[in-house]
Amino acid sequence: NFMLTQPHSVSESPGKTVTISCTRSSGTIASNYVQWYQQRPGGAPTAVIYENKRRPSGIPDRFSGSIGSSSNSASLTISGLKTEDEADYYCQSYDATNHVVFGGGTKLTVL
C-alpha cells in the first residue's frame, strides 16, 4: 500500500493564497483520483474537492485542486483566504484493491 504525506501545518493571512501538498509515497498520483476534505473543530469532514479538481456543489471557486506528475503529489489551493477557512484539511485516495488512504492532515491557520 502507499502513504499520502501532508505538511503538518500551514499559515497565511486573510486575503492571501495558500497551497497544501499531498505526496504519494509509491505508485503514480495520477493513477487514482484524489479528494480533499475540510474538517472544522468539532465537526465531521466535508469534501471541498473530488476527482482531483472538481468542486462539490456549494464550494466556492476559491478552492481549487490539481495534481503534479513530476512531484507525484496533489495540491489544494485556497485563494482569498477567509478566517472561516481555518480548519484541518485531509487528502484521500485509494489503490487498485479499493483500499482507501487518507493523508495525515494539515492544520490551516488564517491569521
Place this chain on the structure above:
Amino acid sequence: QVHLQESGPGLVKPSGTLSLTCAVSGGSISSSYWWSWVRQTPGKGLEWIGEIYPSGRTTYNPSLQSRVTLSVDKSKNQFSLMVTSVTAADTAVYYCARGSVVIAPHYMDVWGKGTTVTVSS
C-alpha cells in the same frame, strides 16, 4: 437529501466488542454506493476502517481486517460496524460515510456527525 446517523454504546470495556450502526435516511442503502466507516483518534487524523457495498461485498483496512466486520441490513436501511478485542487504541470518534462508486470512486460525499467511543474499564 441523504443523511447518516451513527449510534451505539459510548463506552466499551477492554477486550470487548465495539458495535455501531449507521442509519441511512433520505435515500436507500441499496443504491450503488460504498457505505464506509472512518475513525479519528483524539487529536489525530482520519483512519479508514472499511466499506461495504449493498451486495455485501466488503473491503477492509489491512491493519484492522482481523478484528473488523461490516454488515448491511436492507430491511432497516442501515449498516453496521463491529470491532472485536478492543483496546484503548480503539478510542475514537467513529464516522459513517457514503462513498461514490462511479464518480471518483471512494469520494465520500455524505458523512454522519460522528459518535465517540471510549474503551475503558
